[in-house]
Amino acid sequence: MTWQLRRAHEVDLVAIMHLETTIFENDAWSAPMMLRDLGDPACYYLVAFPPDSPGTIEAYAGLLAPQGATEGDIQTIAVADSARGHGLGRALMEALISEARKRGARLIFLEVRADNPGAQRLYARLGFLDVGVRRGYYQPDNVDAIVMRLNIPELESMLVAVEIP
Structure with missing residues (x-):
C-alpha cells in the first residue's frame, strides 16, 4: 500500500476527529484542542491518504516544536486499523523527526500507553x-x-x- 503525506489544515478536522474518537475512544482529544494545534505555528501536523483518494484520511500525526527550540514533543499519532502494518506509522514518525530537526530540535519526547506494545516497538526501532x-x-x-x-x-x-572509484 502507498500513501501520500501532506500538511494537515483546519479543513481536515472532521476526518482527524473521526480517527481520533474511533482509535482513542476513552481518551480522545476534543475538537477544540485539535483545532488549536492545527492552527498553531509551533505545531506541525500531517495527514496520510491514498494517492487516488485525497479525501480519505487514514492517519495523522502531530509535532509541537517551536522554531529554534531545542526540544520537541510528538503530540499524537493515529493510524486507521485498515492501514496498520504497512509502515505508515513509521513514515509519519520519520517525517515529524525530520521537521523537528529543521526547526532546531535536538531532543524529541513522547508518551505512549503502557498497554500499547506495538507502538513502543516502533518508537524503540526509531x-x-x-x-x-x-x-x-x-x-x-x-x-x-x-x-x-x-x-x-x-x-x-x-x-x-x-x-566511488
Whole structure:
C-alpha cells in the first residue's frame, strides 16, 4: 500500500476527529484542542491518504516544536486499523523527526500507553529510549504512560559514505 503525506489544515478536522474518537475512544482529544494545534505555528501536523483518494484520511500525526527550540514533543499519532502494518506509522514518525530537526530540535519526547506494545516497538526501532513513567496518565482508563526520548541525530551522521572509484 502507498500513501501520500501532506500538511494537515483546519479543513481536515472532521476526518482527524473521526480517527481520533474511533482509535482513542476513552481518551480522545476534543475538537477544540485539535483545532488549536492545527492552527498553531509551533505545531506541525500531517495527514496520510491514498494517492487516488485525497479525501480519505487514514492517519495523522502531530509535532509541537517551536522554531529554534531545542526540544520537541510528538503530540499524537493515529493510524486507521485498515492501514496498520504497512509502515505508515513509521513514515509519519520519520517525517515529524525530520521537521523537528529543521526547526532546531535536538531532543524529541513522547508518551505512549503502557498497554500499547506495538507502538513502543516502533518508537524503540526509531531510536527512542524509555526515560520515565507517568502513573495513571491516560484517563479514564488509568493507564500509565511511558515517556520516551529521542536524541535527534545530526543529518550528517545519518548519511552513509560511499566510495566511488
